[in-house]
Amino acid sequence: MIRQTVFSLCLLVLAGSLCAQERGATPALAATQLLHEAGQLFGEVQELAVALEIARQPPPRDQLLVLVSLLPDKRFELEAVQVKIDGDFAVFHEYSVAEIEALAAGGAHRLLLKHLPPGRHELVARWVGKAHKAKEEEVVREVRWAFRSGETRRVVELALAQGEEQSFPRFSLREWH
């Protein structure tokens, strides 16, 4: 009698406990609604972050955005990039190992976002680094670009690429439209 009772109880309980795993599979309606509400609200928080980002930027037509990219090249080790606009120092950025790795993986560094008054300007970009075959000497390369602002947003890429059939990497400025 005792045995029968306990064994039956064991079996029923075990079956129940094994199948209990299935119970939580379908979220209750209330939970679904609550999670939906949460998802919407988090989306709105992010929209506020975007609105804040846009509010802090200069008006699009007065913007100059400068980005830096590179394709890995053993001949030249990038250390820093400097940008002057109309002869005035605008930015100097020294690259860390992690940043060089991110660039080498195809990333682009957002170096400068500047508000420029309408009119003619000149940008001078300067790459600073080491050329390994040139006895570790510091190498500086410069590119100049004249442009007008106030009409449209200007986006330029300072690219360091392995030039085809060239003895040295190619330093270039490319405007994106």
Add this chain to the structure above:
Amino acid sequence: MIRQYHLHGSLACLLMWCVVAVITGLSLALPATASSLLDPQIRAVHFDVRLGESLRAMTRLQAARQQGFLDHQARQADLLLGDMLLQQGLDLSAEAVLLRVGEAGGEQADAAWLQLGRLHYRRGEDAAALAAFARIRGPLSGTAQQERLLLEGELLLRSGRLFEAEQRLRTLLEGRKKRSDWVDYGRFNLAVVLFRSGREDEARELLLSLSKQNTKDPVLRTLSDKANLTLAYDRLEAGDIDAATDFFKKGRLSSPVSNTALMGLGRAWAAQEEYKKALVPWLKLSKRDSADPLVQDALLAVPYGFGKLNAYKQALQYYQQALSVFELELERVGKVEGQVNNGDMVRTLATGFSGDDVLEREVLPALPKASGASHLWQLFSTHEFQEMLRSYVRTEQSLKKITDWTSQVKVDDSLPPASRAALLTRAATLETRLTTLSGKLQAHMQSLALQELAQRRKRIQAYTDETRFSIAQIYDYAAKRWGGK
């Protein structure tokens, strides 16, 4: 009759274990060869992500898209944005963006449909997930294709479309010589499909191949344990107790399914009237965490075994021990109810998340340290509860963000006054709504925990009553047999 019902129930439950696919991170690695074709503003996102600035990168990308700066590479930008929104847990926004990419067609469409399929799969929206996968036109590359086949196979299995499920899983397994988690999961799931299709011999063969794996790989070891357990219950159902016992013994004692295996092994011996042998795994199991229902079962199975051996003194001793454990468990349940009611449980769980962990869908807070973890782990491990908890933590994080932004905007003279006022108004409204949401989420989690604890209390109370009854019966039997001696 009861036994037969149970045995079917056990195997059926085990066959619910078609392995849940682990939806991992998203591929944000940009091939270097493609970089010069992409707008540098898109590549800047990759740069920031690699440096751990995902949120900033996503915000800038959204701002650029919103202002039309990337219209010339809209699909590429949106696919990346959709990925990032998913990573940041913003599923609703991600869905809208990815749908746009998918519907637009082109090279990016398949990747978008894959992401949408994963999103619906994770949310348990099976029909929508299958519909999204069906929109994929070409075969995807490498592991993406394996993942798609596994997920589709599982969804079709869940909806009872066994033939199609088998097709997908066989395609996944065909010609795969390299080890892959997806393929290993696929083998287990195919075994489940075959079991359910009534092709048990083929299913057993597959499970046996998993069972024989001699590896240190954690994924394979876990699959091997599950295969052994499934085979053990299958043999038990077929009445082949010796084979069942062998499979139970193959399982690791430290594996996640070891409690089930120990109980099953004891039952296999008991079915052979080998109660001395049955007592070994039951005694081992009875010494584990008594909050686990299987351990509570073992606490009753042990005196039952002794009773079968006519060792009534030991049976009585173990019933009394079980009674003490059950009474202690009732006290513990009461204590956990207190921790749930005063908010300690949610607070402890929330602080278990660190930093961006809340966005990692596979990361759970340190459950063993959380209040009531041993009583509520089954609840904590449900999708519903985890999503609630993540949302709660994110609500708190969002409130901190809003406070920071409000302070920044108030002192930012570069912002036009109208723009500043509009931002502050939006921030204040969101703060109020987030505070309300936080309260609702906490209340819902508490309610779920209290329901679970009430069920536990009821169950343990039933066990306690039954144990008292059995003790009384032993005393009664002894009195009748030996009188007052």
